């Protein structure tokens with residue numbers, strides 16, 4: 546599997562260090578509250594699991610699964626909800642956890658969708674941010690790393706559902722996805 550990787554962009558150590566920092570920053574920001582962390586499946590599952598173990602708050606967790614309509618991402622903002630929340634978020638501080646903010650279509654849609662349920666606040670956390678690809682004007686409140694516009698996989702991120710289990714974030718060899 547690692548033979549398919551052209552280069553390591555973020556090592557396990559890079560990620561571990563940053564996730565500890567993010568956990569501390571979020572713990573400080575939300576001190577005295579009991580926020581609800583919402584992981585967006587599938588990509589965020591590893592980041593979510595590591596992040597919340599570095600958060601020193603009495604918090605709860607839920608998950609949503611979403612997918613874009615059609616091939617690729619469009620500016621239409623059409624996002625399909627495959628699994629919705631189990632918890633009521635009215636009056637709650639909600640922290641959305643993503644693996645990557647790319648075009649921004651998914652998070653823009655989700656923010657509007659969840660805002661209708663009257664949470665106390667919505668905060669966006671993303672491990673990776675690819676600002677070069679943005680189509681929707683959206684910014685994350687907490688960003689792990691800004692990354693260039695390259696095909697990144699690992700630590701939850703996939704190509705054709707593979708490579709999510711790599712412990713680092715790497716760039717896929719072009720011949721893998723251009724076959």
Ligand code: PRP
Pocket residue numbers: 585586587588589611612613618643644645646647648649650651652702703
């Ligand atoms: C990825 C990622 C975000 C979305 C970001 O999910 O996890 O949800 O794309 O892209 P955007 O900013 O262009 O909307 P993906 O659809 O690949 O599903 P997955 O999490 O199941 O891999």
